[in-house]
Amino acid sequence: GAVVSQHPSRVICKSGTSVKIECRSLDFQATTMFWYRQFPKQSLMLMATSNEGSKATYEQGVEKDKFLINHASLTLSTLTVTSAHPEDSSFYICSARDQRGSNQPQHFGDGTRLSIL
């Protein structure tokens, strides 16, 4: 079945560091990928829609300069958390959908647990 790979699975770094998370669709092409954030005991919150070859679309309240998204190819989207602070510590999850077919389900990566000290 469709697989979405996310890397790294866990990051621990100091405050002020920028962190890049990669999301790859392994056996399909995706013009659109999605980035979510999940805090403990809460549901997933959509942060932004990543569009191949164009700017990402951010949800209300999400700072685009803080969370940089690049979707340079049909199989790779990256999320960079710039100048991360402890409040950015969270579980970040990406998803992608096979662009062939209009009602294909989205598939999710296994998430990246980000801890800012």
Add this chain to the structure above:
Amino acid sequence: DAKTTQPPSMDCAEGRAANLPCNHSTISGNEYVYWYRQIHSQGPQYIIHGLKNNETNEMASLIITEDRKSSTLILPHATLRDTAVYYCIVRVATGNTGKLIFGQGTTLQVKP
């Protein structure tokens, strides 16, 4: 996209069928019903989706009422590994948009 309502939690005995309800009374004619589950500390896993007909795959069955205002996900023989948060989401499936908006889901606890 239409909003869904799910019970916050349910218990099920191992080996028995787990029936998870979802209300989506404002669903539009072109919106699909999707079910995902999230096991602790993992990304959500796709289970099944449907438009108006009942659907079955190797994981589960999806029963959608005739008026499409509610649906039930059925895990025929629940195991301990089915303990997870189950999300019911309705979404328009046109083009490459159609983002998934997650509610609080149902926490299913399968007990021995």
